Amino acid sequence: xxxxxxxxxxxxxxxxxxxxxxxxxxxxxxxxxxxxxxxxxxxxxxxxxxxxxxxxxxxxxxxxxxxxxxxxxxxxxxxxxxxxxxxxxxxxxxxxxxxxxxxxxxxxxxxxxxxxxxxxxxxxxxxxxxxxxxxxxxxxxxxxxxxxxxxxxxxxxxxxxxxxxxxxxxxxxxxxxxxxxxxxxxxxxxxxxxxxxxxxxxxxxxxxxxxxxxxxxxxxxxxxxxxxxxxxxxxxxxxxxxxxxxxxxxxxxxxxxxxxxxxxxxxxxxxxxxxxxxxxxxxxxxxxxxxxxxxxxxxxxxxxxxxxxxxxxx
Amino acid sequence: xxxxxxxxxxxxxxxxxxxxxxxxxxxxxxxxxxxxxxxxxxxxxxxxxxxxxxxxxxxxxxxxxxxxxxxxxxxxxxxxxxxxxxxxxxxxxxxxxxxxxxxxxxxxxxxxxxxxxxxxxxxxxxxxxxxxxxxxxxxxxxxxxxxxxxxxxxxxxxxxxxxxxxxxxxxxxxxxxxxxxxxxxxxxxxxxxxxxxxxxxxxxxxxxxxxxxxxxxxxxxxxxxxxxxxxxxxxxxxxxxxxxxxxxxxxxxxxxxxxxxxxxxxxxxxxxxxxxxxxxxxxxxxxxxxxxxxxxxxxxxxxxxxxxxxxxxxxxxxxxxxxxxxxxxx
Numbered sequence: 001x002x003x004x005x006x007x008x009x010x011x012x013x014x015x016x017x018x019x020x021x022x023x024x025x026x027x028x029x030x031x032x033x034x035x036x037x038x039x040x041x042x043x044x045x046x047x048x049x050x051x052x053x054x055x056x057x058x059x060x061x062x063x064x065x066x067x068x069x070x071x072x073x074x075x076x077x078x079x080x081x082x083x084x085x086x087x088x089x090x091x092x093x094x095x096x097x098x099x100x101x102x103x104x105x106x107x108x109x110x111x112x113x114x115x116x117x118x119x120x121x122x123x124x125x126x127x128x129x130x131x132x133x134x135x136x137x138x139x140x141x142x143x144x145x146x147x148x149x150x151x152x153x154x155x156x157x158x159x160x161x162x163x164x165x166x167x168x169x170x171x172x173x174x175x176x177x178x179x180x181x182x183x184x185x186x187x188x189x190x191x192x193x194x195x196x197x198x199x200x201x202x203x204x205x206x207x208x209x210x211x212x213x214x215x216x217x218x219x220x221x222x223x224x225x226x227x228x229x230x231x232x233x234x235x236x237x238x239x240x241x242x243x244x245x246x247x248x249x250x251x252x253x254x255x256x257x258x259x260x261x262x263x264x265x266x267x268x269x270x271x272x273x274x275x276x277x278x279x280x281x282x283x284x285x286x287x288x289x290x291x292x293x294x295x296x297x298x299x300x301x302x303x304x305x306x307x308x309x310x311x312x313x314x
Numbered sequence: 315x316x317x318x319x320x321x322x323x324x325x326x327x328x329x330x331x332x333x334x335x336x337x338x339x340x341x342x343x344x345x346x347x348x349x350x351x352x353x354x355x356x357x358x359x360x361x362x363x364x365x366x367x368x369x370x371x372x373x374x375x376x377x378x379x380x381x382x383x384x385x386x387x388x389x390x391x392x393x394x395x396x397x398x399x400x401x402x403x404x405x406x407x408x409x410x411x412x413x414x415x416x417x418x419x420x421x422x423x424x425x426x427x428x429x430x431x432x433x434x435x436x437x438x439x440x441x442x443x444x445x446x447x448x449x450x451x452x453x454x455x456x457x458x459x460x461x462x463x464x465x466x467x468x469x470x471x472x473x474x475x476x477x478x479x480x481x482x483x484x485x486x487x488x489x490x491x492x493x494x495x496x497x498x499x500x501x502x503x504x505x506x507x508x509x510x511x512x513x514x515x516x517x518x519x520x521x522x523x524x525x526x527x528x529x530x531x532x533x534x535x536x537x538x539x540x541x542x543x544x545x546x547x548x549x550x551x552x553x554x555x556x557x558x559x560x561x562x563x564x565x566x567x568x569x570x571x572x573x574x575x576x577x578x579x580x581x582x583x584x585x586x587x588x589x590x591x592x593x594x595x596x597x598x599x600x601x602x603x604x605x606x607x608x609x610x611x612x613x614x615x616x617x618x619x620x621x622x623x624x625x626x627x628x629x630x631x632x633x634x635x636x637x638x639x640x641x642x643x644x
Contacts (some may be wrong), residue, residue: 144329147614149573156607159595160340246456246461252459254592275464277477285466288459290338296454303450 021082026308033304036297043294047103054099055084058092059261073282086282089275094282097268097292104264105291108178109244113237115183119191121233125221128198139195142188150185157181158256162213171259178257182247186240193236197229231309238302242295249291265291322622331382333611336605338381351597390605400605410480412587415571415576418509423564426514430521437526444602452515457574461508461581476501478583491599493591503529507584508638509574513567520563524556558587558625560621565621569614 018024027033046053073086073094085094127138131150145153159179166172201207202225210220244266252266260267265287272284372380384390390400429449433442469477481497483490492498528534529552537547576588583589587606592601 049315143325144332147329147618148333148611149570152573152576152610155576155595156603159603162595163600164596238548244455245456249456250458250577253456254577255591255593258588273462276462279470281470282464283328284462288462292451292455292459295456296451299450299454 010203016208017278023308024142026224027304032300036300039293039297040301041199043102043151043297044106046099047106049060050103054093054096056093056096056101056150058096058100072280079235085286086280088272088283089280094104094204094286097263098265098287099264101263101268101287102290102294104175104262105248105266105294108182108248108258108264109241111179112182112186112244112248115179115238116186117190117233117237119183120187121194121226121229123187125198125225125229126196127215128195129221130204135195138191142191145185146188151250154181154251155254155256158251160221162250162256170263174258175262176249178251180213180243181251185247186243189236189240190233193231193232196234201225201228235302235306235309238298242298242302245291245295245298265294318626319623322522326356326619329615330608330612334385334608335378336416337607338378340600340604342606385608390608391601392596393457393599393602395594395599395602400601403590403602404605404609405488406490407585407587407590409491410584411572411575411579412508413492414502414505414584414608415568415575416588417506418513418571418575420516421506421510421562421566422567424516425510426517427521427560429514430518431525431548432554433518434525434529436478446522449515449518454512454520455511457577458581460511461504461578464508465581475504477504480585505578505584508581509571509578512574513571516567517560517564521556521560525552528552528555528597551564562621562625565617567622569617572610572613 027037051057073084078299083093083095085098087093088097123138127135158177161177162170163182165177207220207224209218210224215224248257248264249269252264253270255270258264258267259281260271263271263310268287269284269291272280272287275283331433388401392398393400393403396403420515429445433445436442467478468475476497479501480503481494481499482495483492483498484494492502534547535550542551572588575584575586576592578584579586580592587609590602591606593599594606
């Protein structure tokens, strides 16, 4: 990546090294990327610090007033600055529900990506490094799963888990079930990429050298091969985050995701959709807009990262 | 050639058996089927008699064999929720889904390929960049959000198009079609656009990147040096060679169209298989879920198989590579 050309001295300071790298140069040269990074950062920040950032706490029944229900956004005739984006049927502030909703969406998204990354990269490393029957089994499993679209796999796992869980646990466990379902639905992509990259690295001299001096295979895989295959995996993970957020929203929209008591962006859109025909468009359109903006900015970052890490396009 | 096709067919059968096994497990072990059929006050003896008559006391393998036999004949039992044979329910709903998927596939191909070729050829034109940026927005718009936006604009505000259902349908034998009435055509516009948009952007981006790749090759440069007209180079030489991956993706996309039709059908309350499936998930209606899973997997596997074989027919290089590296892994 940031290979140092021969003859120049490498700046010692980490900050200098980052500012001096090719990646940073290509980042700062692309205004679209900078903007999407800022937008994504705002989302992450607001989601992480939701209780402090959100103007209201939409899930504290004590602060809710049914008299506030269906207030339109502030710039409409009946709007008030107290609820900038209006309120829903229970008088909850839309802006606050969006902030709390992105929090749920992003928690599920990040955890699901992490989950599928751990499974996929682990199995991919094993398959690529060990080859033989391990490789055959892992890759066939990935092939079989890739025959069926990820959303359907997630839907199926989610649906079955709902049925298996006792009723009183369903709402509590919904988030974990979602993470599991989305995580499992996406591992084959990581396994394929990791295996491909591992096959290339396996035959390089540093790996042979490590093997010859008797380093344990697990150690070779984790501390030598893994860092060298992380580039393409990171690109996948970035785009995977966007995908996971969409999948979560879709499942919640279909009514099998997180419950309305702890809504994600998808749940908010689903609930708001009921009021679209009676003219309360803001209840569903603002969460939709937030979802699209979040996903778009993450997608743009992923696109840029893929190009920046691809030596062919330099 | 024969060996390759046989290997693929074998793989397809293996996938189907795995899927059938999963749905068999669902069928028999998620919830107690007997509980779902007898009333609360049925006695222990009644239940045992029921278990025997359903064959639930037979060995596992026997049960699985029977399930496979029934599944091959399209027999999936009775829906818990609707108390009707699952096979009848699905065949009733299938035309709606297939018409929707067909319309979307045609729409996405007719728009995606020309736009992809255009943005590939005119790489630096402002119009191409605009199309590409819009396509990225298309990828980021979840299917259901597109549907909601369309409903908001064209049904709620303008009142031009219906927001749910298939309109007036005509019965042709067992097939019900919406294409013979004006209301049917009006009803399919928004769902098919919603479903097609995402696939269209995928096809567009794929065709574009394949065109860019081909444009860099020596034989294109040579064709240019020979002074061939641009039209000839672009369509006769370049586009033709992008077709292999494009066919693959389009084939596979028909599969994902069926999967995504679940979402579109829910948004527009389109009376197809996907809507049936989602309602089944909500009610834990296992026979319908299992049947849908098997059916959709069968469709995917068939498409994959055809695409694989087509690949082989379209690209002579694959045949050569196969014979050279016969027996060597992938």
